[in-house]
Amino acid sequence: MYEAARNARKAAVDMAVLTGEQKNRALAGIIAVLQENAQTIFDANTRDIAQAQKDGVPAPLLKRLVFDAKKLDGAIHGIRALIGLDEPVGRLQLATELDEGLELHRISCPIGVIGMIFESRPDALVQISTLCLKSGNSVLLKGGREALETNRVLASCIAEGAAREGLPEGWIYNIESREEVAQMLSMDNEIDLLVPRGSNEFVRYIMDNSRIPVMGHADGICHTYIHASADPGIAVRVAVDGKAQYVAVCNATETILIDRSVVKIILPLLVNALEAAGVRIKACAVCRELIPGLEEAVEEDWSTEYLDLIVSVKAVEGLEEAVDHINRYGSGHTDAIVASDTTASDFFTSRVDSANVFVNCSTRFSDGFRYGFGAEVGISTGKLHARGPVGLEGLLTYKYKLTGTGQIVADYASGKKHFTHRKLDIN
Numbered sequence: 001m002y003e004a005a006r007n008a009r010k011a012a013v014d015m016a017v018l019t020g021e022q023k024n025r026a027l028a029g030i031i032a033v034l035q036e037n038a039q040t041i042f043d044a045n046t047r048d049i050a051q052a053q054k055d056g057v058p059a060p061l062l063k064r065l066v067f068d069a070k071k072l073d074g075a076i077h078g079i080r081a082l083i084g085l086d087e088p089v090g091r092l093q094l095a096t097e098l099d100e101g102l103e104l105h106r107i108s109c110p111i112g113v114i115g116m117i118f119e120s121r122p123d124a125l126v127q128i129s130t131l132c133l134k135s136g137n138s139v140l141l142k143g144g145r146e147a148l149e150t151n152r153v154l155a156s157c158i159a160e161g162a163a164r165e166g167l168p169e170g171w172i173y174n175i176e177s178r179e180e181v182a183q184m185l186s187m188d189n190e191i192d193l194l195v196p197r198g199s200n201e202f203v204r205y206i207m208d209n210s211r212i213p214v215m216g217h218a219d220g221i222c223h224t225y226i227h228a229s230a231d232p233g234i235a236v237r238v239a240v241d242g243k244a245q246y247v248a249v250c251n252a253t254e255t256i257l258i259d260r261s262v263v264k265i266i267l268p269l270l271v272n273a274l275e276a277a278g279v280r281i282k283a284c285a286v287c288r289e290l291i292p293g294l295e296e297a298v299e300e301d302w303s304t305e306y307l308d309l310i311v312s313v314k315a316v317e318g319l320e321e322a323v324d325h326i327n328r329y330g331s332g333h334t335d336a337i338v339a340s341d342t343t344a345s346d347f348f349t350s351r352v353d354s355a356n357v358f359v360n361c362s363t364r365f366s367d368g369f370r371y372g373f374g375a376e377v378g379i380s381t382g383k384l385h386a387r388g389p390v391g392l393e394g395l396l397t398y399k400y401k402l403t404g405t406g407q408i409v410a411d412y413a414s415g416k417k418h419f420t421h422r423k424l425d426i427n
Contacts, residue, residue, distance in 0.1 A: 001183040005190035007170030008138035012112045014168040015136045020087030027083050030161030031076050037157050044149040052146045060248040060307040067122040067150050075126040082134050082374035088392045089136045095424035101405035108396045110136035112192040115184055119197055120144030125151050127375035129158050129172055135395040142175040185210035197378045215380050219305040220250025221331040222363045225322040226266055227339035228259040235338040236273050241362040243311045244277040251334050251366040255312045257322045263315045279309045286315040302329040319344055323351045332381040334366035355381050355388040
């Protein structure tokens with residue numbers, strides 16, 4: 001592990017100066033190797049799934065574990081989207097003339113070495129590693145043990161595809177043991193950023209046991225609030241998609257809030273649509289009074305990430321109570337309002353303290369690929385450095401480059417010279 005981290009640090013120096021053309025050729029090379037080894041990948045995934053079933057892995061995790069032809073096509077589509085994005089490294093972000101002949105430039109650059117610890121989705125390995133490549137970073141990857149064989153083959157394919165185009169050896173390393181993870185957490189001299197994806201407890205463990213900066217999210221407790229002004233058809237359509245389109249993901253709606261003034265109209269339509277989609281409904285007392293057969297929701301349901309065909313439904317007294325409920329029980333991930341009243345939607349989006357706030361659309365849109373970022377390494381619910389879907393921009397930092405013609409500070413301290421601080425055009 002220590003050797004791998006040192007190799008990644010060494011490779012990061014070369015990764016940082018690769019041209020956009022070199023990186024895009026490497027990404028194309030990765031696509032070619034993935035296609036060449038498709039059956040090997042599928043066979044490894046079949047073995048992982050069989051073992052996971054024997055081990056009694058829960059259904060939501062089994063769904064995430066699948067890496068079939070459809071997932072491979074999606075991964076390749078994401079890589080092609082990355083190739084189509086502008087080169088992110090070396091962008092001039094700021095230019096200031098401090099004095100005549102003394103110019104300050106701020107330039108985007110890679111973070112360096114990224115440590116990724118993620119759940120059992122093998123497609124996440126492809127997304128993360130190719131994003132790190134495009135942004136000029138080295139990456140140490142630790143996927144869920146359920147995807148051990150799939151991740152091993154995928155990481156090998158990605159390393160081979162990049163090596164064919166001359167990328168430095170050691171820029172990617174696939175971690176397979178928990179012992180290596182423990183070692184990684186202590187390597188603050190070699191690793192610049194940790195991005196964990198998993199349970200709240202897991203992310204907290206990483207934060208508590210490492211001095212390396214951590215970026216990421218834990219639970220995805222997302223809400224869809226149906227306002228009094230909502231069109232019933234749109235409201236039901238958006239809420240059901242948010243819950244049922246794909247359940248084993250962090251941007252799926254887990255709680256639906258309905259304005260009490262329209263609950264008699266909306267609730268029957270919503271219940272019929274959710275039940276038709278196979279969703280189990282846990283409801284508050286107001287909703288159960290209207291439809292007595294609904295299961296009772298208890299306090300812990302409001303803060304539960306189901307990752308399954310289960311949703312909690314609650315009637316609220318209005319916009320302010322909806323916002324208060326979301327800010328209390330939500331995880332700061334993604335929350336949506338369905339409303340035709342723009343004043344209400346503006347109130348909601350300005351006061352809900354989440355990384356993603358939506359109006360009249362499904363919470364499932366909260367995704368780096370759907371945002372046009374090419375892909376994402378995850379969703380950050382923190383407020384420093386990067387927030388929301390973390391794509392290329394979230395894997396970059398910047399450096400200041402100051403170029404002079406012999407200036408010294410003593411001249412400015414004495415008053416002999418004076419700063420101009422003139423903004424320069426960066427276009």
